[in-house]
Amino acid sequence: MTVAHECATFDATAFTQWCDRELYTPAIRQGTQILDLACDIHLMSLYRQLAFTQLLAAPRTARQLSDGLGFETSSHIALDAMLSRLAAQTGIVSVEPGPPARFQARAQPPDGKAELAELAALRRAMTELGPGYAAALEFLNFGCENFVTALRDEPSMMDRVLSGADAEHYQLWHRATNADPMQDLHGRMGAMAVAELFSGGTVLELGGGTGNGIRHLLEVFQARRMLDCIDRFLFTDVSPRFILDTRRAMREAFPSVPCEWKYLDMNKAFRGQGVEQESVDLVYGVNAAHIAKDIVAMLRECHAALRPGGRVAFAERVRKCPGEMVPRELTLNLSRYHRTAAQRDAEIRTAHGYLTPRCWLVALQRAGFQEAAIHPDLVVMDQVFPEHYAAVVTGVRGCD
Numbered sequence: 001m002t003v004a005h006e007c008a009t010f011d012a013t014a015f016t017q018w019c020d021r022e023l024y025t026p027a028i029r030q031g032t033q034i035l036d037l038a039c040d041i042h043l044m045s046l047y048r049q050l051a052f053t054q055l056l057a058a059p060r061t062a063r064q065l066s067d068g069l070g071f072e073t074s075s076h077i078a079l080d081a082m083l084s085r086l087a088a089q090t091g092i093v094s095v096e097p098g099p100p101a102r103f104q105a106r107a108q109p110p111d112g113k114a115e116l117a118e119l120a121a122l123r124r125a126m127t128e129l130g131p132g133y134a135a136a137l138e139f140l141n142f143g144c145e146n147f148v149t150a151l152r153d154e155p156s157m158m159d160r161v162l163s164g165a166d167a168e169h170y171q172l173w174h175r176a177t178n179a180d181p182m183q184d185l186h187g188r189m190g191a192m193a194v195a196e197l198f199s200g201g202t203v204l205e206l207g208g209g210t211g212n213g214i215r216h217l218l219e220v221f222q223a224r225r226m227l228d229c230i231d232r233f234l235f236t237d238v239s240p241r242f243i244l245d246t247r248r249a250m251r252e253a254f255p256s257v258p259c260e261w262k263y264l265d266m267n268k269a270f271r272g273q274g275v276e277q278e279s280v281d282l283v284y285g286v287n288a289a290h291i292a293k294d295i296v297a298m299l300r301e302c303h304a305a306l307r308p309g310g311r312v313a314f315a316e317r318v319r320k321c322p323g324e325m326v327p328r329e330l331t332l333n334l335s336r337y338h339r340t341a342a343q344r345d346a347e348i349r350t351a352h353g354y355l356t357p358r359c360w361l362v363a364l365q366r367a368g369f370q371e372a373a374i375h376p377d378l379v380v381m382d383q384v385f386p387e388h389y390a391a392v393v394t395g396v397r398g399c400d
C-alpha cells in the first residue's frame with residue numbers, strides 16, 4: 001500500500017473529535033487561560049519597568065524604541081510583539097498599523113502593587129491542575145526576569161538556553177518542552193496523526209531536541225504494535241547535548257528501534273549533511289519546522305529527501321492571526337534564532353517564528369507538495385475551543 005493511499009484512510013473527523021474530547025482536556029483549557037492572564041501581567045510589568053508610558057508619549061516604532069534602549073539589532077521584533085499584544089488585550093497602548101506599526105501610550109499601566117499576589121494566585125491555580133503545569137509559568141517568569149539581559153547585555157543568552165548549551169537552565173527548557181502538558185500535547189497530537197498517516201519505512205525527525213516528538217511517536221507506535229514498521233529513525237538536531245540525552249533516553253526505553261543520531265541544520269542543504277535524496281518516507285518535526293529561516297527552501301529539502309509518495313508531518317503551534325503573540329513568546333522572543341526565523345512574505349511568512357495555517361498550506365504548495373492539509377479541522381476547533389493552538393501540517397511528495 002502506498003503512503004498516498006494510506007492517507008485516504010485517515011479519518012479527519014475522528015481526529016478532530018479526538019483533539020476536542022481527549023487532547024484538549026479541561027485542565028489544558030484552564031491552563032491555557034491562566035497562561036494568557038499571567039503573560040499579560042508580566043508584559044504590563046515590563047512595560048512599567050521600561051518606562052514605556054514616557055517613551056511612548058508620542059507615536060514610535062518598535063525599532064525606534066529598541067534602538068533608544070540600546071537593545072540588540074533584532075530586538076524590535078520582541079518589542080513589536082509585546083506592544084501589539086498589550087494593545088489588543090489592554091487599553092494602555094494603542095497601535096497604528098504599519099508597516100512599520102507605531103505605538104502610543106494611552107493610559108497608565110496598573111501600579112503593580114497587586115501583581116505579585118495575582119501571579120501567586122495564578123501559580124496556585126496552575127499547580128492544582130496537575131503535575132507539570134507550573135512549568136509554563138516558570139518559563140514565562142524566566143523570560144520576564146531576563147528580558148533586558150537577553151535583549152541588551154547578553155544577546156546569545158536565550159539561544160544558549162534553548163539549545164541546551166546553558167547547563168544551569170537545561171532543566172528549565174526540558175520542563176518547558178516536555179513536562180508542561182500544554183506543550184507536551186504537540187508531541188501527542190503529532191504522534192497520533194503519524195500513526196494514522198504513515199505506512200512504514202524511514203523516518204527523519206528535524207529539530208528533535210529534548211525528545212518530545214520521538215518519545216510520543218514511539219510510545220504510540222508501541223501501543224499500536226507498529227514499531228516494526230519503522231525501518232530506520234533518523235533523529236536530528238543542532239544541539240549535541242540534546243542529541244546525546246535523547247539518545248540515552250530512547251535507547252533505554254526502545255532498545256529495539258533502529259535509531260541514528262545526527263547533527264542536521266534545517267537551514268542548510270540536507271544532502272551535504274548525510275541525508276540522501278529519495279531516502280526517507282516521512283519527515284517529522286514537533287514545534288521545529290517553523291524555525292527554518294526560509295520555510296519554502298526547507299520544505300524543498302524535505303521534498304527532495306522523500307521518496308515518491310512520502311510525506312511531511314509537522315506538529316506545530318500555529319498563529320491564529322499574523323500579529324498574534326502567544327504567551328510562551330515572552331521568553332522565546334528573547335532568542336535570536338526564534339526572532340530571526342523571519343523571512344517575511346505576504347503569503348507564507350507574515351510574522352517571525354510560528355506560521356498561520358494558511359501560510360503553511362501555501363508554503364507546502366510552493367515547495368511542490370500535494371495533498372497539503374492541516375489537522376484537526378480548525379474551523380471546528382474555533383467553535384469548540386477558541387483558544388486551541390496546535391495543529392499537524394502535512395503534505396505528500398507526488399510520484400512526479
Ligand SMILES: C[S@@+](CC[C@H](N)C(=O)[O-])C[C@H]1O[C@@H](n2cnc3c(N)ncnc32)[C@H](O)[C@@H]1O
Pocket residue numbers: 162163177178187206207208209210211212213236237238239242264265266267285286287288291337
Ligand atoms: C522548540 S524545540 C522543539 C524540540 C523538540 N521537537 C521537542 O518538542 O521536544 C526546537 C528545536 O529545534 C532545534 N533547532 C534550532 N535551530 C535549528 C536548526 N537550524 N536546524 C535544526 N534544528 C534546530 C533546537 O535545538 C531545538 O531542539
